Amino acid sequence: MSFVRNAWYPAFWSHDLGRALQRRTMLGEKLVFYRTEAGAPVALEDRCCHKFLPLSMGTLKGDAVVCGYHGMTYDPTGACIRIPGQPNIPAQARVRSYPAVDHLGLVWIWAGDAAAADERKLFRLPAYDAPGWTTNRGPYTYVRTQYQNITDNLLDPMHVSFVHLSTLGSPEMADIPVETEQDGDRVTVIRWTLDRPPVPIIRKLTGLDTHCDRWQYYNYYPPAVAITDFGSGPVGMGHGEADRDGAYRAYSCHFIAPETEKTSHYHWMQVRNFAPADAEVSRTMTDQLIHAFGEDVAVLEAIQAAEDEKPARPPVKLVIDNGPQRGRRVVERMIRAEQDAAQGAASGRSAQARFDNKPARSSGGSQAAE
Numbered sequence: 001m002s003f004v005r006n007a008w009y010p011a012f013w014s015h016d017l018g019r020a021l022q023r024r025t026m027l028g029e030k031l032v033f034y035r036t037e038a039g040a041p042v043a044l045e046d047r048c049c050h051k052f053l054p055l056s057m058g059t060l061k062g063d064a065v066v067c068g069y070h071g072m073t074y075d076p077t078g079a080c081i082r083i084p085g086q087p088n089i090p091a092q093a094r095v096r097s098y099p100a101v102d103h104l105g106l107v108w109i110w111a112g113d114a115a116a117a118d119e120r121k122l123f124r125l126p127a128y129d130a131p132g133w134t135t136n137r138g139p140y141t142y143v144r145t146q147y148q149n150i151t152d153n154l155l156d157p158m159h160v161s162f163v164h165l166s167t168l169g170s171p172e173m174a175d176i177p178v179e180t181e182q183d184g185d186r187v188t189v190i191r192w193t194l195d196r197p198p199v200p201i202i203r204k205l206t207g208l209d210t211h212c213d214r215w216q217y218y219n220y221y222p223p224a225v226a227i228t229d230f231g232s233g234p235v236g237m238g239h240g241e242a243d244r245d246g247a248y249r250a251y252s253c254h255f256i257a258p259e260t261e262k263t264s265h266y267h268w269m270q271v272r273n274f275a276p277a278d279a280e281v282s283r284t285m286t287d288q289l290i291h292a293f294g295e296d297v298a299v300l301e302a303i304q305a306a307e308d309e310k311p312a313r314p315p316v317k318l319v320i321d322n323g324p325q326r327g328r329r330v331v332e333r334m335i336r337a338e339q340d341a342a343q344g345a346a347s348g349r350s351a352q353a354r355f356d357n358k359p360a361r362s363s364g365g366s367q368a369a370e
């Protein structure tokens with residue numbers, strides 16, 4: 001499997017990264033993470049350029065990492081700044097550095113060409129910092145499944161009626177068809193359930209006990225972010241943004257990064273507009289969703305195990321797979337665009353090299369040298 005490289009991927013909760021070296025594999029590459037004394041996140045290739053000892057086995061000295069084998073020392077840009085017992089530092093004595101930033105309470109890395117890293121491409125959620133809204137966060141979750149099984153699940157409102165009956169779902173939702181929309185790279189699957197009792201989690205957190213209109217907007221922002229906008233309001237409510245803001249509304253935010261082709265890093269949080277100062281509501285929300293997302297993890301790891309058995313027949317596609325299929329097509333398009341750009345750059349370089357190597361013509365006009 002290839003991955004979209006020129007994108008931001010979440011690696012750690014910001015509060016989980018400090019002045020200790022931590023290793024984490026991202027998109028099949030081994031990285032070491034730490035913070036500088038000023039608190040900036042740093043992500044480097046976790047492999048000393050000398051004998052390849054993982055730098056995560058070394059130590060931090062100020063803002064630099066000292067290799068645990070022979071003391072080569074690297075600054076946050078990955079440049080070697082000291083080789084014990086040797087005054088000259090070869091130009092190639094460096095490790096790869098990945099652009100890293102704190103955003104939405106997470107440390108994100110740019111996994112591709114560092115020159116293309118663009119903080120304007122970080123996912124933004126206006127409600128996150130808005131007055132009257134608050135955030136609760138779940139634990140970092142390691143999932144033994146490929147990341148697209150997770151993103152498929154996050155474009156799939158149907159599974160809620162079968163996997164999450166005690167928290168997020170109710171049986172009658174299962175027979176309501178979903179609508180799929182696409183806006184550029186963003187894919188959204190929508191379902192409204194009208195004039196029904198609230199789902200268990202909303203009843204528990206808000207006390208709402210009468211019939212209501214409920215919505216689920218499953219948004220996927222490829223490759224790494226999925227936001228489920230869900231909530232409940234009075235029967236007959238409007239469906240616009242302001243209508244939903246005026247009801248019980250929460251964004252369930254899912255941040256996913258491939259670790260390898262078959263394993264993933266998963267961070268999640270909710271941003272909600274009800275009981276914003278109530279820590280007990282935050283705790284209950286987190287506990288309920290640890291339970292619910294644990295149910296997803298069990299399903300998704302079992303699916304990966306079944307895929308690993310390489311079943312002889314392809315999966316049968318259903319109407320509910322429209323959204324997930326679109327999400328995967330966007331990812332494929334992004335990967336293809338990166339590969340085309342890389343190929344274009346490589347053929348441009350070789351054409352330039354041919355041009356640069358072309359011998360000058362002799363004054364006699366002979367072309368023999370060509």
Ligand code: FES
Nearest residue numbers: 048050051067070
């Ligand atoms: S392996 Fe790192 S300095 Fe030798």
Ligand SMILES: [Fe+2]
Nearest residue numbers: 153163164296
């Ligand atoms: Fe789920």
